[in-house]
Amino acid sequence: MTRCPHWRRVPPGLADEARARTASGCVDAAVQCQLAASHAGSEHYGFLDETDRGTALRLRWSGADQVSLATRTDCPGTGPLPHRDACCLFAGHLGRHTWEDSPPVEPPTHD
Ligand SMILES: [Zn+2]
Numbered sequence: 001m002t003r004c005p006h007w008r009r010v011p012p013g014l015a016d017e018a019r020a021r022t023a024s025g026c027v028d029a030a031v032q033c034q035l036a037a038s039h040a041g042s043e044h045y046g047f048l049d050e051t052d053r054g055t056a057l058r059l060r061w062s063g064a065d066q067v068s069l070a071t072r073t074d075c076p077g078t079g080p081l082p083h084r085d086a087c088c089l090f091a092g093h094l095g096r097h098t099w100e101d102s103p104p105v106e107p108p109t110h111d
């Protein structure tokens with residue numbers, strides 16, 4: 001998939017809080033939005049670190065000064081066999097899973 005090109009510097013106060021809450025205690029100074037490109041009108045989400053198995057702390061932002069931490073469980077969507085790639089996003093995310101790199105040739109036949 002084409003990834004959203006937005007980056008966000010992690011504000012120092014939130015970085016300190018994130019370090020205290022994540023497993024590794026390491027948080028990047030800036031994160032790139034993980035969502036697929038063109039999710040206009042919704043918030044951006046960048047990955048900070050795992051907090052627990054299946055749960056991760058993310059930076060959520062929209063606009064210049066709307067930024068906060070968000071704990072989200074991992075997306076349960078996995079790719080097709082044989083690889084069954086895990087999606088790097090969170091449950092309920094917008095757009096495509098991260099393992100979906102191109103639009104399907106045929107429309108989906110389920111639901
Ligand atoms: Zn984004």
Ligand SMILES: [Zn+2]
Pocket residue numbers: 075076077087088089090093096097098
């Ligand atoms: Zn997903």
